[in-house]
Amino acid sequence: MFDHFIWEVVVCPAAIAVTARYLADRMRPQAALTFLVAAIAAAAAACLVTLIAFALKAAAELPVTGELFHFSDRYVRADTAQVPWVSWLSVAMLALAAAGLVRAWARHRRDVRFARRYTDLPVTDGLVLLDDDRAEAFAVPGGDGRIVVTTGMRAALDDTQYAALLAHERAHLTGRHHRLVLIARLSAAVHPAFRRLTRRIDYLVERAADERAATELDDRRAVAHAIGAAALVSVGATGLRMAPSASDLRRAGAVPRRVASLLTPLRTWSPLPLVVPVAVAVFSLAWTAECVWDLGELLAAAHP
Template structure:
């Protein structure tokens, strides 16, 4: 079974991380976001199930755990006799992954509880919750129905055209359920260290997807680009401690390089881009799931043989 550990815990996670980082900014963001998130989640699920299988093997290697089930602990240990550490390392990695998943889920629940604070606030005619705050902030709050929250500081900083583009961007987040994608990426990042390198690229990709949807809605890419740049500048200028942001991805938007790249992508002429490169992460994810299934079957066969 050791080869399953090598492929599922070492090679496939590293491979999908490299592929996604290479493709994230080279494809049409609307399609790439869904496809790459799906590939990442599938690979993360395969990695997690493989760790669970090896963790179960580690338990079966203990005589006091194997004896009540009439399983030979020595027979189970012999399967990875040359790598006796692999089962117990997998158990440690599984515990760390589950702890990370729980931590991400708790953060999500806390953010969701904070978002519910906006549900009862009065909504303007354009479906926006306008907060009386000099800080320039705007963000989408998922829910049923979703809300767009804008501060008076942000509204005063934008003219009507740019404000409409900003609202289109935030509506795109709600329509495409980008908050679900963000959550899935962060849950996957908790499974394997290599996946943590993909959080910022995915945050950027999801923002680009919303940019493109907004550009289609307002039918003016330059207006959307101007709105993004103006909103980022005024927000950075007025921001103080106690930010109103609730989504983890929002923190990364103001790191150096993110906003200028988004603006440049909108101003540049949009070129037709092939989706064929997306077959590569899909192939890695499919390979990962296939090897995970084989790993589970091998474990089952091992335990049956150890029982007899």
């Protein structure tokens, strides 16, 4: 069974992590987001099931388990006699994965509680205008969804920038981006190879919303200016009424990359590279099914 551990716990997650990092900036954002999250989730599920299978094997290696269920624990241990550590390493990794999943779910529940603070506020056409001097804007999923914008943000943007901001936030709601982010975070909790990908997924979520807003308004430059302006006022700049300078944009983290992408004409792209992570994920799932089958055969053969 050791080959299953190597493929499903080491090779496949690493391969998907590498290809995801490579493809993130080379594909249309929405397509890359959807396919990469699906591939990551499938690989994480395969890894989790494999760890459970090896944890069960670790339990079956104990003499007390053999006596209880009337099979040979020595026969079970012999299957991985050359690598006796693999079963118990899997137990430790499974415990870490379980703890990570609990933390990720607790964070999700905190986000849900935060969102509920805005569900009872007056809403007009899906918009809640919050009387607050801070410059903030965000989408609140749940039900029909709603967009929350503070008066501070509204005052800092002109009408064109404000329309672009609303289109961006609507794109988050219609694209169900909160679900994709949750899936990515749960997957990252299972395997460390996926943890550094969460930032890429967050970036792709924003890029997908940018492109959808640009399509809705039919004005990529307006969306680019709105992104830069909103980023600057949210970190303390006020009264911005024009496109931010390059030096200003450098203060806003990933914003320069998003703005640069919107100011660059869309290029034709081929979906073929996305086949690689998807194929690896499908292989991982199929090989995991084989792992579970092998465990069943091993335990059956261990009975006298």
